[in-house]
Each structure stands twice: as C-alpha cells, then as structure tokens.
Amino acid sequence: MTQLLLFNVTNGLIIGAFYVLMAIGLSLILNLSNVINFAHGGFLVVGGYLAFALQPYLGFWGALIAAPFLTAIIGWAIERVLIRRLYGRDPLYSLLLTFGLAFIFEDGTRYIWGAQGKPVGIPEALARPLSNSLFFITGYRLFMVGVVAVTVTLLFLLLRYTRSGVRIRAGTLDLETVAALGINVRALRSLNFAVGIFLAGLSGVLAGGQLGLEPTMGASVLMPSFIAIIVGGVGSLAGTLVGGLLIGVASGITAVFLPAASEAIMYVLMALVLMLRPRGLFGEEGLLT
Amino acid sequence: MGHSKPSLPTVGRRTVLKAAAAAGVAQFAAPFVRSARAADAIKIGMVDPFTGVYAAVAQNELIGAKLAVEQINAKGGVLGRPIELLVEDSANDVGTGVQKTRKLIDRDGIQFLVGDVNSAIAQAIAQVANEKRVLHIVSGGHTDPITGKDCHWNVYRVCNTTKMEANAVAELLFKKYGKRWHFITPDYAFGHTLQEAAAADLKKFGGTITGNELTPLGTTDFSAYLIKARAANPDVILVLPQGSDMINCMKQIVQFGIDKQVHVAGLQQELESLGSHAPEARVGIWMFEWYWRQPGVPHVEQFVAEIRKRSGGKVPTARTWFGYTSVMSYALVANRAKTLDGLKLARALSDFELPAEVKLQPNKCYYRKGDHQLMTSSFVGRAVAKGKSGDAEDLFEVDAVVPGDKTAPPDTETGCKLTWPT
Numbered sequence: 001m002t003q004l005l006l007f008n009v010t011n012g013l014i015i016g017a018f019y020v021l022m023a024i025g026l027s028l029i030l031n032l033s034n035v036i037n038f039a040h041g042g043f044l045v046v047g048g049y050l051a052f053a054l055q056p057y058l059g060f061w062g063a064l065i066a067a068p069f070l071t072a073i074i075g076w077a078i079e080r081v082l083i084r085r086l087y088g089r090d091p092l093y094s095l096l097l098t099f100g101l102a103f104i105f106e107d108g109t110r111y112i113w114g115a116q117g118k119p120v121g122i123p124e125a126l127a128r129p130l131s132n133s134l135f136f137i138t139g140y141r142l143f144m145v146g147v148v149a150v151t152v153t154l155l156f157l158l159l160r161y162t163r164s165g166v167r168i169r170a171g172t173l174d175l176e177t178v179a180a181l182g183i184n185v186r187a188l189r190s191l192n193f194a195v196g197i198f199l200a201g202l203s204g205v206l207a208g209g210q211l212g213l214e215p216t217m218g219a220s221v222l223m224p225s226f227i228a229i230i231v232g233g234v235g236s237l238a239g240t241l242v243g244g245l246l247i248g249v250a251s252g253i254t255a256v257f258l259p260a261a262s263e264a265i266m267y268v269l270m271a272l273v274l275m276l277r278p279r280g281l282f283g284e285e286g287l288l289t
Numbered sequence: 290m291g292h293s294k295p296s297l298p299t300v301g302r303r304t305v306l307k308a309a310a311a312a313g314v315a316q317f318a319a320p321f322v323r324s325a326r327a328a329d330a331i332k333i334g335m336v337d338p339f340t341g342v343y344a345a346v347a348q349n350e351l352i353g354a355k356l357a358v359e360q361i362n363a364k365g366g367v368l369g370r371p372i373e374l375l376v377e378d379s380a381n382d383v384g385t386g387v388q389k390t391r392k393l394i395d396r397d398g399i400q401f402l403v404g405d406v407n408s409a410i411a412q413a414i415a416q417v418a419n420e421k422r423v424l425h426i427v428s429g430g431h432t433d434p435i436t437g438k439d440c441h442w443n444v445y446r447v448c449n450t451t452k453m454e455a456n457a458v459a460e461l462l463f464k465k466y467g468k469r470w471h472f473i474t475p476d477y478a479f480g481h482t483l484q485e486a487a488a489a490d491l492k493k494f495g496g497t498i499t500g501n502e503l504t505p506l507g508t509t510d511f512s513a514y515l516i517k518a519r520a521a522n523p524d525v526i527l528v529l530p531q532g533s534d535m536i537n538c539m540k541q542i543v544q545f546g547i548d549k550q551v552h553v554a555g556l557q558q559e560l561e562s563l564g565s566h567a568p569e570a571r572v573g574i575w576m577f578e579w580y581w582r583q584p585g586v587p588h589v590e591q592f593v594a595e596i597r598k599r600s601g602g603k604v605p606t607a608r609t610w611f612g613y614t615s616v617m618s619y620a621l622v623a624n625r626a627k628t629l630d631g632l633k634l635a636r637a638l639s640d641f642e643l644p645a646e647v648k649l650q651p652n653k654c655y656y657r658k659g660d661h662q663l664m665t666s667s668f669v670g671r672a673v674a675k676g677k678s679g680d681a682e683d684l685f686e687v688d689a690v691v692p693g694d695k696t697a698p699p700d701t702e703t704g705c706k707l708t709w710p711t
Contacts, residue, residue, distance in 0.1 A: 003520075004516065004517065004520055007516045007520075008513055008516060011512050011513060011516060012513075014512075015510050015512070030305070036304065036305060091304055092304070095304075106340075107340075110344065114345070115344035115345040115348055116345035116561050116564060116565055117345070117533055117536050117562075117565035118565065119536075119540075119565060119566060119567035119568075119570075120567075121567060127543075127544055127569070128544075128546065129544070129545055129546045132546075135519065135545045135546055135547065136512050136515065136516055136545055138544045138545060140544060141544075207509075210540065210541070210544070211509050211510075211533075211536075211537045211540065212533055212536035212537055212540060212565050212566070212567075214342075214533045214536075214565075215344070216341060216342060216344075216533070217509065217533070220507050220509050221509070226305065229305065230305060230306065234305055251513070252513055255513030255514065255516075255517070256513075256517070259502055259503060259504070259513070259514060259517070260476060260503050260505070262513060263505050263508075274306075
C-alpha cells in the first residue's frame with residue numbers, strides 16, 4: 001500500500017509537471033494581457049501536429065525545437081492581427097475570440113490531418129522504463145520533467161534578469177505606469193503572448209510523444225491548467241507552478257483509493273481553495289474583483 | 290500612483306472561474322453536417338458523432354453509408370425512387386443527438402434512421418424513433434440493452450453486442466493466456482456492459498478478477514490505473530477503452546514495458562485505433578467486428594476497391610461496413626416488402642438474411658427475430674506491428690472467424706421482449 005501510494009505521488013508529480021508547463025503559458029498571457037486564452041489547448045494541438053509533420057525531416061529532436069518556435073510565430077501573428085484589437089475592452093471579448101479560435105484549431109487540424117489520431121515516435125532510448133520495479137518512470141517521462149524544469153527555470157531567470165522580463169513583471173503589476181515610463185507596451189504584450197504560446201507548443205510536442213495526437217486533445221488538458229491557475233492564485237506564476245504540481249499529486253493519490261474520483265478531486269481542491277482562501281494560494285489581493 | 294487601481298479592465302478571479310465553467314460547456318457545442326436534397330427522393334437520416342472522440346469511426350460509417358446510397362440509386366433506388374442521405378452530427382452528446390433525430394424525423398420527414406456510434410446516444414435516439422414509428426438500425430452502439438431489455442420493435446442492430454464480443458475472445462484468452470484478469474474499463478454504458486460480459490465468462494470458466502479500473506471517458510493519462518493493475522499481478526490485462534483513450538492506454542502500457550510481463554488483450558479493436566497506434570504499441574489479442582482482408586470470400590475485394598476510391602485510398606474498416614450494411618439492409622427489405630411503412634418494414638426485417646454482396650463474410654449473417662440483433666461474425670486474432678505483405682493497413686492477423694450464432698447468447702437470455710403495435 002505504501003509503495004502504491006509512493007508510486008502514485010511520484011506519478012502525480014510527473015503529470016503535474018506537464019500541467020505546469022501548460023498553465024504557466026496561460027498564466028503569463030492572463031497576467032499581462034488580461035486575456036483568458038481559451039485557444040491555449042488549440043495551440044498545444046498545433047504544436048503537436050507541427051512536430052508530427054516536421055519529424056520526418058528533422059527527427060524528434062529537431063521537431064522538439066522547431067515546432068514550439070513555429071507555434072509561437074503563429075501565436076504572435078494571431079496576437080498582432082486579432083487579439084491586439086481587443087485590449088482595453090472587457091476581457092469577455094477576447095475570451096469569446098479565443099473560444100472561437102479553439103474551435104478553428106480543432107477543426108483545422110481535423111481538416112488537414114484527419115480525425116483519426118496520429119502516432120508520434122520518440123527516440124528508442126527514451127521509450128523504456130528505467131527500472132523494472134519503477135516501471136512507470138520511463139526515460140521519456142523523466143525527460144519531460146527535465147524539459148519542464150529547465151524551461152520554467154529559464155523563464156523565471158528571464159523574468160528576473162532581462163530588461164524585457166522585468167518589464168513584463170512590472171506590466172503585470174501596473175501596466176499604466178509602465179506605459180507612462182515610455183515602454184512600448186504593445187510590443188511587450190506581443191512578446192509575452194508569443195512566449196506563452198511557445199510554452200503551449202512545447203507542451204504539445206511533449207504530449208505527442210506520450211499520448212497519441214488527436215484534434216480534441218487540447219480540451220482535456222485545458223481544464224486542469226485553469227484549475228492550476230485558480231488554485232495557485234491569479235497573477236502569480238509561482239502560484240501556478242505550485243497549483244499544477246498540487247493537482248497532479250492530488251489526483252495521483254486519489255487514484256489509489258477512489259480511481260473514479262481522480263479527476264473530480266481537482267475540482268474539489270479548487271472549491272476548497274476558493275472557500276478558504278478565495279484569492280488562491282499565492283494570488284494577489286488586489287485582483288479580487 | 291502605485292496604489293491606485295489601473296484603469297484598464299483586469300481579469301479577476303471570478304472571470305477566470307466563469308471561463309473555466311464555460312470550458313466545460315464548450316465540449317458540447319459543435320458544428321453540423323448537411324447534404325443536398327432532391328425533390329421526390331426517399332429521405333433517410335444518419336446521426337453520428339462527427340466531432341469529438343469518435344469522429345474518425347463516425348466518418349467511416351458515413352463513407353460506407355454513402356457508397357450504399359450510390360449503389361442503391363444506380364440500381365433504381367427504393368421502389369423506383371432515389372434515396373437521399375441526410376447527415377447530422379450528434380457531437381457525442383445525448384441531448385444533441387436526440388434533438389437532431391427529432392429534427393430529422395419531424396422537419397425533414399426521414400423514413401429510416403441510422404446511428405449512433407455512442408451507445409448512450411444510440412439508446413436515446415432509438416427511443417425517439419420508436420415514439421415516431423420509424424425503422425432504426427443502430428450501426429455502431431454496442432451496449433447490450435439496445436437489443437436486450439430496452440429493445441424496441443422498430444430497432445435493429447448491425448454491430449455486435451458487448452456480450453458477443455466478450456464471448457468471442459474470452460474462452461481463447463482463458464485457455465491460452467491465463468486465468469487472472471485485470472480490467473481497464475471506460476466508465477460509461479458500453480464499458481460497463483463489456484466488462485460485465487467478460488467477467489461473467491471468466492467466472493463461468495473458474496478464473497479470478499484481480500481488479501477493475503474504471504477510467505473516465507477522455508482520460509489521457511492511464512499511469513495511475515496501470516500502476517494499480519500491474520501491482521495486482523494478473524496474467525492478462527484487458528484494455529477496454531476505445532478510440533483515443535485506447536491509444537493513450539496502449540502507448541503507456543508499451544512505454545512502461547507492461548506488455549513484456551503480462552499478456553495484453555482486449556475485446557473490441559478497430560482498424561481506426563490500431564492505425565493510430567505507434568507500431569510498437571500494436572500488440573495484444575483482440576477481436577475485429579469485420580476485417581477487410583478475407584481471401585476467397587466473395588465480393589469483399591470489390592467492396593474494398595470501391596471504398597478505396599472514395600476514401601483517399603484507405604481500406605474499409607468494420608465501421609465502414611456497418612454504415613454500408615445498415616443502409617443496404619433498408620433498401621433490400623423495402624424493395625422486397627414493397628413498402629415504406631415502418632411497421633411493415635420492421636416485420637419484414639425479422640430473420641432477414643443478408644446476401645453475399647452485403648454480408649461480406651464467410652458465415653451466415655441474419656437479423657435474429659427474437660431480439661433484432663444481426664448475427665454477424667467475430668474476427669479474432671492478434672495485432673501486427675507493421676503491415677503484412679507490404680500493405681500498411683494490414684495490421685491484424687485473423688486466427689478465427691466465429692459466426693454470430695456461436696457468440697450471441699440465445700435470444701431468450703437477452704432480456705428482450707418485443708411488443709409490437711397493433
């Protein structure tokens with residue numbers, strides 16, 4: 001029993017790491033642009049399928065690097081053409097827009113690549129469990145956690161030590177002052193949006209290696225990402241990080257005792273946090289509107 | 290300045306919450322599919338989940354149904370009139386399916402209904418068709434009650450019942466691969482009846498169930514369930530989820546190396562799913578409800594060739610055959626009974642045997658009178674990693690073709706009591 005529990009906690013952390021990658025991109029965009037990006041799952045799907053399309057030419061490693069960048073470029077273009085127009089309006093406008101985009105992405109991938117799922121191959125060396133007893137820790141899953149850890153660390157370093165990063169953080173706190181200081185807020189938001197979408201694209205490639213690619217796969221990971229943000233607290237990237245890991249572990253532990261509730265537990269956790277600490281674990285008080 | 294609220298609108302916690310709630314709803318919204326219509330044509334309707342997790346199999350049913358319509362119209366139609374297929378998307382949602390069915394019957398005036406892949410929707414729309422006295426062939430919903438305790442005089446079914454699927458595979462599994470079974474079961478009507486049927490067979494043979502993991506529809510990560518299944522130390526792990534759930538589950542089983550230690554099997558496997566598996570994940574013992582490579586069986590090769598022309602070169606799957614057979618059955622029986630009346634057609638379809646050019650299988654294939662279930666064969670065999678004999682879509686090695694009479698329980702045991710209107 002203890003072993004089973006330990007297995008599932010570890011397993012939950014692995015799954016949680018994946019939610020973190022999704023949720024942090026979502027959170028970045030939400031914090032600076034006030035856009036609830038419903039199309040985030042759609043961008044994940046685009047990233048995954050781009051990797052699938054590029055794999056024959058670039059191999060797995062090439063696709064792993066190229067696909068997120070391409071997704072980010074698509075995201076950047078969409079921000080410039082569509083989303084930018086809705087800044088300054090009620091957030092519900094951009095929500096509706098991204099909601100529509102999510103459908104376009106889903107049906108677009110279905111149109112191009114078909115409704116039937118596509119397999120994404122991963123390097124032979126990663127496709128094996130590391131040990132016989134810890135069979136659920138495969139090379140690939142460990143690699144995934146590694147990629148998430150490196151990416152998130154890099155992102156936090158960028159936000160702390162680069163000029164653009166500091167501006168993004170400042171803009172999250174008080175965009176008006178940042179604008180008043182002569183910083184190009186439009187360009188800053190474009191950059192920030194592209195970074196967020198890059199993370200969605202990367203999640204897509206990573207997910208493609210572990211799951212089958214399917215046009216509808218975005219929707220199933222979008223919800224946990226939202227929950228991660230709400231549990232962690234809107235406005236806090238660190239909160240999103242903790243929130244993602246927390247729901248991963250919670251659903252892992254629940255799977256031992258009551259498998260049917262392993263998904264519901266995320267919502268229970270969210271309800272609890274909202275009742276006891278409505279702003280989320282690390283959320284800012286000021287955003288309680 | 291620092292303490293004043295920014296004047297730009299901000300996203301608050303409540304907005305995010307509302308958005309999250311809407312995300313749940315979003316999964317049910319969907320576009321719809323439609324086809325052109327002719328004036329004096331006999332309208333038949335198809336309701337299937339063209340969006341959502343079953344989109345790929347539903348699409349194949351449609352390809353099959355369209356070929357049938359084409360062939361029927363080329364041979365003079367039904368009672369001298371052309372038939373026209375109206376297609377609606379149930380979006381894998383019961384409410385939507387019912388609404389679309391009502392629309393097809395009330396507004397479009399269809400004479401015959403085909404669908405749905407999803408068992409729960411199939412059951413619900415069968416109820417509607419019954420109310421409206423329209424002949425309905427369930428093409429792809431497998432849950433038992435459709436031709437069991439919830440059977441209706443106007444409802445027939447082409448695909449197997451879950452009981453038939455379980456019976457086709459269970460004995461072989463037990464004898465050859467072991468008596469301790471662990472189930473991974475999708476948590477809805479289809480999964481439950483499939484699991485119960487297999488569990489009943491196992492009990493009869495004297496085996497043990499080491500556990501049953503109920504996985505919600507749309508599960509992407511099966512690791513928690515697989516950890517439990519593996520810890521229970523079974524001889525066989527039975528993978529019952531379908532579509533993308535099955536693909537994710539199999540991929541994880543293979544990545545975890547579980548297939549090297551435990552036999553992996555399932556009851557229902559489909560070419561759509563197997564084709565989407567990574568080659569290394571194509572393992573295990575399964576049953577197909579129809580298979581496209583049947584050397585020596587008449588008309589199969591022509592059918593495959595006709596479908597290839599209409600599907601961008603892809604071979605027909607069991608689903609393609611379901612769609613084809615459902616529509617063909619309607620035309621055959623209407624032309625034979627010389628009527629469009631739902632009740633008369635339903636009577637005429639009892640014990641109706643499919644001709645060789647429609648059944649496309651070696652065994653006798655007929656709609657059983659007692660429960661309206663098509664007695665169709667099961668193709669039992671093993672998944673193949675890479676296509677055989679140079680064909681990338683030949684992914685299954687058929688070991689036995691078991692006739693429907695052998696896999697179906699007697700109609701007195703299905704719980705079906707047909708009450709005919711007077």
